[in-house]
Amino acid sequence: MFLQQHGAWYALVVTMAALHQILNFGRHEFGLTLEELRGLLFSLPSMKAPGKGGFNAEFLKHHWSILEQDCLKAISNFFQHVWLPSNWNVIEITLILKKKVTSRVDDFRPISLCRVFYKLLASRPVSRWRQVLSSIISA
Numbered sequence: 001m002f003l004q005q006h007g008a009w010y011a012l013v014v015t016m017a018a019l020h021q022i023l024n025f026g027r028h029e030f031g032l033t034l035e036e037l038r039g040l041l042f043s044l045p046s047m048k049a050p051g052k053g054g055f056n057a058e059f060l061k062h063h064w065s066i067l068e069q070d071c072l073k074a075i076s077n078f079f080q081h082v083w084l085p086s087n088w089n090v091i092e093i094t095l096i097l098k099k100k101v102t103s104r105v106d107d108f109r110p111i112s113l114c115r116v117f118y119k120l121l122a123s124r125p126v127s128r129w130r131q132v133l134s135s136i137i138s139a
Contacts, residue, residue, distance in 0.1 A: 032072065032075060032076045032079060032124065034068060034069075034072050036124070036127075037068075037071060037072050037075060037120070037124075038064065038068070039127075040120050040123045040124060040127065041057060041060055041061060041064070041071070041116075041120060042061060043123070044057040044116065044119055044120075044123070045057065046058035046061060055116065056116065057116050057119075059116075060116055071117075071120075074117065075117070075120055075121065075124070078121055079121075079124070084121070088115055088117050088118050088121075089118070090115060091112050091113065091114050091115075091118070092112070092113045093110055093111070093112050093113075094110070094111060094113060095108040095109065095110055095111075096108065096109045096110075096111055097109075
């Protein structure tokens, strides 16, 4: 039922956020710092996969000094309340040509276009988990 209403990607992000809250990596507060969010944003490719509105990571990077507090509030709100605005859960699938001349379906490669905020939501737990897992695996 949940997957039918919200989709698999939404379920994945909500699950990641919930696990992140449970684990919390020894922290008592669940604080997202402006520096951490800036690092996540600036690690994204600038000109890839604009969302439905045409905005990509480059737009946020260029206007970061104006948008930083609003972005921090929006992303933090998700991780504190595990609530995602429905328009963030829009993933578009498009086809990219593999060859210059196409005659078959095999000549296309599907890609999914996720919104920048969605990418930031997924990046945060991954970046934190990467730190923990690298210490566990190398030990």
